[in-house]
Amino acid sequence: MIEAYRVQHSHHKLPTKGGIRYAETVNEDEVKALAALMSYKCAVLNVPFGGGKGGVRINTSKYDSRTLERITRRYTMELIKKNFIGPAQDVPAPDYGTGPREMAWIYSTYQEFHPGSINAAACVTGKPLTQSGIIGRNEATGLGLMYGLREVCCFREDMQALGLSPGLEGKRVVVQGLGNVGYHSAKFLQEQGAIIIGIAEYEGGLFDENGLDVDAVYHHRRATKSILNFGRARNIKNSRELLEWDCDILVPAALEGQITEENAPRIKARIVGEGANGPVTAEAEEILTRRNIMVVPDMYLNAGGVTVSYFEWLKNLARVSFGRMDRRYNEMNNRRLVEAIEKASGVSLSAEMKKEIVKGAGERDLVYSGLEDGMVTAYHNIRETKLQKKTPNLRTAAFVVALDRIAANYIELGLFP
Numbered sequence: 341m342i343e344a345y346r347v348q349h350s351h352h353k354l355p356t357k358g359g360i361r362y363a364e365t366v367n368e369d370e371v372k373a374l375a376a377l378m379s380y381k382c383a384v385l386n387v388p389f390g391g392g393k394g395g396v397r398i399n400t401s402k403y404d405s406r407t408l409e410r411i412t413r414r415y416t417m418e419l420i421k422k423n424f425i426g427p428a429q430d431v432p433a434p435d436y437g438t439g440p441r442e443m444a445w446i447y448s449t450y451q452e453f454h455p456g457s458i459n460a461a462a463c464v465t466g467k468p469l470t471q472s473g474i475i476g477r478n479e480a481t482g483l484g485l486m487y488g489l490r491e492v493c494c495f496r497e498d499m500q501a502l503g504l505s506p507g508l509e510g511k512r513v514v515v516q517g518l519g520n521v522g523y524h525s526a527k528f529l530q531e532q533g534a535i536i537i538g539i540a541e542y543e544g545g546l547f548d549e550n551g552l553d554v555d556a557v558y559h560h561r562r563a564t565k566s567i568l569n570f571g572r573a574r575n576i577k578n579s580r581e582l583l584e585w586d587c588d589i590l591v592p593a594a595l596e597g598q599i600t601e602e603n604a605p606r607i608k609a610r611i612v613g614e615g616a617n618g619p620v621t622a623e624a625e626e627i628l629t630r631r632n633i634m635v636v637p638d639m640y641l642n643a644g645g646v647t648v649s650y651f652e653w654l655k656n657l658a659r660v661s662f663g664r665m666d667r668r669y670n671e672m673n674n675r676r677l678v679e680a681i682e683k684a685s686g687v688s689l690s691a692e693m694k695k696e697i698v699k700g701a702g703e704r705d706l707v708y709s710g711l712e713d714g715m716v717t718a719y720h721n722i723r724e725t726k727l728q729k730k731t732p733n734l735r736t737a738a739f740v741v742a743l744d745r746i747a748a749n750y751i752e753l754g755l756f757p
């Protein structure tokens with residue numbers, strides 16, 4: 341017998357949207373809380389979905405791929421029977437313990453029961469690219485986190501109040517969890533000049549004051565099945581110690597409840613960027629706020645995944661491709677376009693103009709720029725609200741933004757009958 345859940349928190353917008361988690365810790369309360377968080381997250385980013393969430397209480401390492409497939413398809417069947425999945429009802433996505441593989445199984449099962457449906461692909465997001473997925477969904481949450489922290493760090497006066505210099509460049513970062521969110525967050529932060537001095541996984545952690553090469557650590561862990569013993573980096577046996585390490589930014593990107601009233605007094609980071617959902621407990625946040633440590637809340641900072649899921653859903657509904665899937669193909673086509681323009685107009689374009697056209701806009705450019713725009717705008721909304729309403733922290737301000745928008749929906753829609 342396997343316990344599984346799907347929760348829909350608010351129908352102010354439909355479909356509801358939220359990931360499916362596979363973990364031994366899954367329980368009804370957790371799924372309910374995560375579904376509520378999804379409502380607020382979508383509202384903060386102005387993504388027109390209600391909140392939903394799913395969970396299957398299993399330890400994935402105990403099952404082979406065949407059995408995981410059977411579990412996923414069985415779970416999807418239950419969702420279909422109860423009308424808890426569909427492009428207009430409820431659209432799942434990946435979360436802890438699931439990825440594109442599981443999403444493909446869900447899509448395939450749904451399709452079996454909806455023959456002839458022309459938008460069946462929009463029943464789930466985070467699918468593989470070959471199965472109507474979208475470029476950029478895999479890295480979306482980590483990329484969005486980087487855009488968010490970049491925006492946070494660009495306000496000179498806010499950084500001064502924390503005793504930090506503006507910008508991501510040179511910021512010393514510790515990341516917990518090297519999964520989808522943690523790996524991509526670390527990678528994109530590193531690309532912006534941040535120094536990843538520590539990475540914590542459940543089997544242990546690594547520390548290197550000069551910075552860890554995120555890609556190399558990721559491949560090392562995949563090859564050796566452990567993060568430990570990487571180059572000259574120092575092994576940290578108890579990886580929880582890394583949460584309390586001296587750094588500028590701490591990114592907990594594994595599971596909830598990692599920073600509690602017990603360890604909050606010892607946190608040395610100046611900024612805590614919530615990659616995971618709920619990594620800082622309410623009691624811990626009070627302590628961090630009192631200690632002038634800025635917590636950038638999950639409902640904003642890890643909303644990149646659902647934002648790009650929205651683009652994938654739109655793409656599936658419209659049955660279009662957002663530009664060329666393949667950059668080389670895109671460039672080849674654009675070169676032809678340049679030739680055609682020159683031939684038709686009889687004018688030869690400048691080298692600069694040709695370069696611009698050839699580069700063009702592929703699906704990746706559209707997804708990345710859409711995500712960037714969403715993250716930047718949302719941070720400005722939250723920061724303005726914090727200043728205007730004098731909220732104690734960014735989370736309260738984000739709640740005000742989200743609840744105002746959701747309330748406006750309910751009020752404007754009214755009651756029926």
Ligand SMILES: NC(=O)c1ccc[n+]([C@@H]2O[C@H](COP(=O)([O-])OP(=O)(O)OC[C@H]3O[C@@H](n4cnc5c(N)ncnc54)[C@H](O)[C@@H]3O)[C@@H](O)[C@H]2O)c1
Nearest residue numbers: 435436437481517518519520521541542594616617642645
């Ligand atoms: N995937 C998404 O798009 C997405 C979007 C928003 C929020 N989130 C949230 O981000 C968190 C991580 O999700 P994910 O998709 O990256 O999951 P994942 O399964 O890809 O990765 C999680 C990683 O955390 C590690 N981990 C587990 N326990 C740990 C511990 N005690 N200490 C250190 N590392 C530990 C795991 O080994 C794994 O590598 C979850 O809270 C999830 O709800 C995910």
